[in-house]
Amino acid sequence: MSNPLDSLALAQFVDHTLLKPEATAADVRALVAEGVRLGVYAVCVSPSFLPIDAHGLKVATVVGFPSGKHRSAIKAAEAARAVADGADEVDMVIDIGAAKARDFESIREDIAMVRAAAPAPTVLKVIIESAALSDHEIVETSRAAEAAGADFVKTSTGFHPAGGATARAVEIISATVGGRLGIKASGGIRTTADALAMVQAGATRLGLSGTAAILDGFPVGTRPGSD
Template sequence: MTHAPLDPEALAQFVDHTLLKPEATREDVEALVAEAARLGTYSICISPSFLPVTVPDGLKIATVCGFPSGKHHSSVKAAEAERSVRDGADEVDMVIDVGAAKEGRFEDVRADVAAVRAAVPAPTVLKVIIESAVLTDHEIVQVCRAARDAGADFVKTSTGFHPAGGATVHAVSIMADTVGGELGVKASGGIRTTADALAMIDAGATRLGLSGTAAVLAGFEADSGY
């Protein structure tokens, strides 16, 4: 896939500027919001316990649900998502039960996503974290189809917390091919350079989850060809 020419400002609008470390403090979140505003990112992504949070006009608020293991009852994920939206979240990134996918229980994955979707209907944006590094290509396709059938808005590669790794160009390509433009594709986990970010967009990513956003944008001009 070939994207339109990008500059740092345009690239920033792909970014969910992310802070999900367990040891994060409210002071850290305040710094994240200030940095997101300075960099011009699309959103911030923070843990639900930090909600509600005040942000400048135009900056979206994303949070996570069932994070990072996905091993939560669907009703608990739905309640967590609903609480987050009441607390001001515009977007929710939920984690599937990856074990269900590994067992081929894709209908259970669909039902899990559908439960959260029902709790946070549009206009809330629902992203489904599939932990792609743990899945086979076939499993990635099936999980993406399940998320689409359940009414999700995005499929997302990774939590960034799994030892198997984060986003890859290969996984993003499969995900983009599977959802065929019907859903967005968020690449997250281990994207640390401008070249990494642009490669994910070339592969079909329409959103990026970054914690080191400033470094990625600062390195833009140093990467040849852009």
Template sequence: MEITRSALAQMVDHTLLKTDATRAQVSALVAEARELGAFSVCVSPSMLPITDELGDVKVATVCGFPSGNHTSSAKAAEAAESSRLGADEIDMVINIGLLKEGRPDAVEAEIRAVREATTGLLKVIIESAALTDEEIVAACRAAEAAGADYVKTSTGFHPAGGASVHAVELMAATVGDRLGVKASGGIRDYATANAMVEAGATRLGLSGTRAVLDGADGDEPGGQVGMGSAY
């Protein structure tokens, strides 16, 4: 079934993580998120605290971004500071090299360090396009064991690519009945967003939110069949 515009909006982390982003652009992002009914805004840690009127919009930020090749203590310190500065949610990047070395226990340990430093919700970015199916499963299991709330496909910065339906399906099959699944990276139209939701995504990271939502308009005379909010 196709998800309605309003229900889809409530699954969106409206995102601005460009390296040259300005505070004025973040203010515009917040205003647009409120207008569109997005669930949250996701910005770089340096943009915290957000002083614009948020209304019901949550604040998310990133940690260990985008490479994940930071020490566990550095990631934990970053998460702690972002939490102190008002982040409701932290999206951390794992060290995927640890998975490639067959060390999921080390991945679990770094996630746990960030979990303990985070006061809000924790999403774990596994960079699924760079992983084998077995590594995706291992990353998801490590995230669950460490107490994370979500697993997330991608940063959107890795050369291997972003979210795929296959990865989302595998993540949802592994932990989706217990953790949320966020699809992010390369989702630029309504059809792709809807496919991710059908595959099991319960949150979407979008930078072009308006264009994606506009694609939901008029697809079904009198309105689409809605799935409702995931939250």
């Protein structure tokens, strides 16, 4: 199947991301400037950097990151503070161990507490760390996210040793909640082909740190800022 996207269209899928522990405020300012130049949808930064001037881009941040091993009340407080500090979108990490134990009800409760702390119009994305889960666990965590009122299911933090996004995981999430929830593929997406494969599999948002290189993989004339 041919791909209809050019780099300008693909940029609107992108959460341009900087979550490295060593990131500085100057790095975040550079991220925003690059995001504006590239025409991305949002920038995603650590919550300690908020509030930021995103120059019209949406602002996303993370909660319970990267392990998810935080009490739900702490995640909720972190989410509420992020919204107060100007976050438009919150990407929370579930308790991956609960998914492995197949305690999907506790996952639903965890997500619901964060949802209550960050109600609409804040966009809530739920990071399930799909590379660490079986197909069944991906399905059930996605269902828990939907039941708890999340807006997106997100594959990965990008920090887990099991790996990041795969087209297979995106396909499973899409088959489970696609058309009702958004799907964010994140972690290890490093080439134009990787990014397009995720969209082809059903992703509606992409978490990218190497956005410029990925958009540069398109022919000249379809890149942001090209004549």
